[in-house]
Amino acid sequence: MDQMSPEAITALFTRASGDYVFARWGRPIVPVVFGVDDTTLSTVKGAIEAVVALAGHKMAETDPELGANLMVFFLRDWAELLEVPNLGRLLDGLAPLVARLQEAGANQYRVFRFDASGAIKAAFVFVRMDGALAEVPAATLALSQAVQVIVLWSDAAFQQASPLGLVEGVAVLRPEIAAVIRAAYDPVLPAAAQEASHGLRLAARAGRQA
Structure with missing residues (x-):
């Protein structure tokens, strides 16, 4: 599975204003x-x-x-x-x-x-x-x-690339985005966060699923 870098995962929840905002x-x-x-x-x-x-x-x-x-x-x-x-x-x-x-x-x-x-x-x-x-x-x-x-994604999260991909002509969720979603609901993590360090914690958990 393609892994997203910690920076790329943090960017998924970093708004155009520069603020990190996460909620599930x-x-x-x-x-x-x-x-x-x-x-x-x-x-x-x-x-x-x-x-x-x-x-x-x-x-x-x-x-x-x-x-x-x-x-x-x-x-x-x-x-x-x-x-x-x-x-x-x-x-x-x-x-x-x-x-x-x-x-x-x-x-x-x-x-x-x-x-x-x-x-x-x-x-x-x-x-x-x-x-x-x-x-x-x-x-x-x-x-x-x-x-x-x-989850509450950034307003710019999927402007460059869709969260979906095609497998034999059928749209499926990209595995690296699926890993982020599963990590986002890890009970150890808070339901809401406004510190970019949360993105690093998300990345660590998403990486374990790779």
Whole structure:
């Protein structure tokens, strides 16, 4: 397996601002998916289950505080978000956010919420099925979104290279990224960190899996 250097792993959680920010889920994940047919729904939930299992984390039927804590929306136009009942109560500044996404021509966006310890307690995933994403197989798109929501990656983490690779034409999670995800959920490590030394600890654990 290709091993990532400690510097490369640290960079996965170093934001464009230069700040190191890491967080993993602190509670079982309860997903709900909007805007897809039953077949695609099964594909998306299956991808989330697979990545959660890889991490050694848990899923649940309901979150006692939020009901569902991972909400995934597939839509054709960002304006559709303004029509989702009660979404504006869950996301402050929804209208300005929609305006920014429209102006940027974005096709995906993620919002995380954190508990008092800094661990992830909820996430919202928005995917606008523009021309580019409409060509992507559902299984590939689902796996990509599941990977990008299992931990709080840097805003620049996958700009140069996708977390996925192809094996005989099928999209799979790159083994070195899988190793980082497993290391991120090592119970010895904290659920949240803002010191770059955490990246070195991650690298040490990911390296043991090679």
